[in-house]
Amino acid sequence: MKTLVVVGHPDVANSSTQGFFKHAAKEEPQVTWHVLRAPFDPLKEHQLLWEADRIVLEFPLYWYSVPAVMKDWIDQIFDEELLGESGQRLAGKEFGVVVTTGRALKEFAPGQSQGFTLAELLRPLQALANETKMTYLTPLTIGQFTRLGKKERLELAVSYRQYLTAEKPGHLATSVAWLVERLNKLAKEHEDQAPGYLGLVAVLLDNQEQLADLGVNLTLLGEDD
Amino acid sequence: MKTLVVVGHPDVANSSTQGFFKHAAKEEPQVTWHVLRAPFDPLKEHQLLWEADRIVLEFPLYWYSVPAVMKDWIDQIFDEELLGESGQRLAGKEFGVVVTTGRALKEFAPGQSQGFTLAELLRPLQALANETKMTYLTPLTIGQFTRLGKKERLELAVSYRQYLTAEKPGHLATSVAWLVERLNKLAKEHEDQAPGYLGLVAVLLDNQEQLADLGVNLTLLGEDD
Numbered sequence: 520m521k522t523l524v525v526v527g528h529p530d531v532a533n534s535s536t537q538g539f540f541k542h543a544a545k546e547e548p549q550v551t552w553h554v555l556r557a558p559f560d561p562l563k564e565h566q567l568l569w570e571a572d573r574i575v576l577e578f579p580l581y582w583y584s585v586p587a588v589m590k591d592w593i594d595q596i597f598d599e600e601l602l603g604e605s606g607q608r609l610a611g612k613e614f615g616v617v618v619t620t621g622r623a624l625k626e627f628a629p630g631q632s633q634g635f636t637l638a639e640l641l642r643p644l645q646a647l648a649n650e651t652k653m654t655y656l657t658p659l660t661i662g663q664f665t666r667l668g669k670k671e672r673l674e675l676a677v678s679y680r681q682y683l684t685a686e687k688p689g690h691l692a693t694s695v696a697w698l699v700e701r702l703n704k705l706a707k708e709h710e711d712q713a714p715g716y717l718g719l720v721a722v723l724l725d726n727q728e729q730l731a732d733l734g735v736n737l738t739l740l741g742e743d744d
Numbered sequence: 745m746k747t748l749v750v751v752g753h754p755d756v757a758n759s760s761t762q763g764f765f766k767h768a769a770k771e772e773p774q775v776t777w778h779v780l781r782a783p784f785d786p787l788k789e790h791q792l793l794w795e796a797d798r799i800v801l802e803f804p805l806y807w808y809s810v811p812a813v814m815k816d817w818i819d820q821i822f823d824e825e826l827l828g829e830s831g832q833r834l835a836g837k838e839f840g841v842v843v844t845t846g847r848a849l850k851e852f853a854p855g856q857s858q859g860f861t862l863a864e865l866l867r868p869l870q871a872l873a874n875e876t877k878m879t880y881l882t883p884l885t886i887g888q889f890t891r892l893g894k895k896e897r898l899e900l901a902v903s904y905r906q907y908l909t910a911e912k913p914g915h916l917a918t919s920v921a922w923l924v925e926r927l928n929k930l931a932k933e934h935e936d937q938a939p940g941y942l943g944l945v946a947v948l949l950d951n952q953e954q955l956a957d958l959g960v961n962l963t964l965l966g967e968d969d
Contacts, residue, residue: 529819582815583872590811590815591816635867639864642808642864650858
């Protein structure tokens with residue numbers, strides 16, 4: 520499966536958040552990390568989108584929607600040439616969203632300071648996916664990245680890599696399957712540590728329902744980065 | 745009351761819809777019609793926003809949100825300089841949205857082709873109004889402008905002028921008060937037709953609850969344009 524990450528940020532080079540994601544994405548060979556810079560070459564952009572099985576828009580939330588550079592890209596690139604005469608040329612692909620917010624995630628709720636959920640605020644992207652017959656993935660939402668501690672960042676790196684590459688990201692069974700696959704791979708690559716990795720595999724498979732608490736597995740996996 | 749209409753459209757000069765709105769807005773002396781063109785002069789933009797009592801964003805819906813030029817303007821102009829250290833410098837102003845769609849309005853609903861209501865799709869602008877402590881006005885939504893007949897266009901011109909200038913636009917009492925004021929003004933300006941205008945005023949005041957059906961009044965008012 521090929522994943523295209525489309526990054527919309529006015530100053531990616533100086534974004535520690537995007538630097539973190541870029542580093543994590545590098546671990547996944549089937550992922551193309553594509554930073555938007557105007558002017559766009561429609562032919563090249565269309566080719567990237569056609570080749571991807573999963574398209575992920577990644578951006579910081581600016582005034583409750585995508586930054587201008589990403590809206591510019593959407594307005595210019597999502598045309599009849601891209602979608603085909605039938606409008607179905609992207610049909611069947613998966614369409615994901617990785618969004619970071621300066622506010623804490625809990626503020627995005629009725630009765631909280633931001634008043635609306637992120638699911639609601641991202642409706643325009645969901646509607647775009649619907650219109651182009653792509654499957655909308657539950658967005659991966661990250662609040663106040665710079666305040667995350669080391670353990671939280673390692674967990675995020677795993678969640679992010681799963682979001683880009685796992686089947687049905689966000690589902691528990693997906694997380695387990697994805698971790699088991701990666702741990703088995705690590706066991707083969709690092710024979711000296713194989714017993715430890717394979718032990719974790721056994722724990723995972725025995726305790727799928729308690730996965731959320733097994734922060735230690737995520738931490739160990741992250742240390743290989 | 746001063747109203748600022750901020751028009752975001754990639755090619756305003758060739759838009760018959762925006763030409764129509766511009767013509768209608770000209771009838772209202774307290775309205776400033778401001779077409780966005782990058783690059784923006786932040787000082788000038790801030791001044792326009794500070795001076796307005798009602799700020800109306802007017803645009804065609806592009807991929808379920810504002811066109812890129814308007815997002816660019818929002819991202820660049822809505823900064824700490826505009827909002828002040830307390831973030832309250834626009835507080836108390838009214839914030840409206842005039843949005844045109846290529847699809848029929850009835851398609852914007854769960855179970856219809858567009859899946860979501862325009863109210864939902866416009867949440868990012870509503871959230872911006874909330875965050876800056878402006879009063880969000882019910883958006884004025886126009887579907888498939890080019891298919892509107894003459895009578896519908898005249899009615900729209902009246903609705904639009906009310907949206908820009910009337911207190912509490914969209915409320916029935918507002919429509920009546922606004923029409924009565926305009927008809928009285930016309931009666932003074934055109935003495936020969938005064939009895940007709942004043943007759944309409946009497947009909948309006950006697951039949952407020954049936955205003956929606958009194959298309960003839962709107963049509964007559966429109967003919968003065």
